[in-house]
Amino acid sequence: MGFFSWIIMGLIVGVLAKWIMPGKDPGGLIVTIIIGIVGAFVGGFIASLLGFGGFSGFNLYSVLISVGGALLLLYLYRVIKK
Structure with a gap:
């Protein structure tokens, strides 16, 4: 994936x-x-x-894996923040 693809996927996954x-x-x-x-x-x-x-590109499987990782990051952030 190219640089702009990472940004677009990052925006979608983060949202x-x-x-x-x-x-x-x-x-x-x-x-x-x-x-x-x-x-x-x-x-x-x-x-x-x-x-x-x-993940191997911009597909549903990759988005699901990425969302799982982002959810883990948000959870860890909230645990550390408290």
Whole structure:
């Protein structure tokens, strides 16, 4: 995936994660994109460790893995923040 694809996917994943897990989080558009991009890496890493394989492009499987990683990041942020 190219640079702009990562940004678009990060925005979609970040918005989905914040929609699924609403709450008081930092953020505007840039933070949402960063959460989505880092969530994609975290989700891909965990999926690879569990034997599901990583993500291979912009498809539903990749978005689901990425949203899972972003949700994990949001959860950890909230635990650390308290």
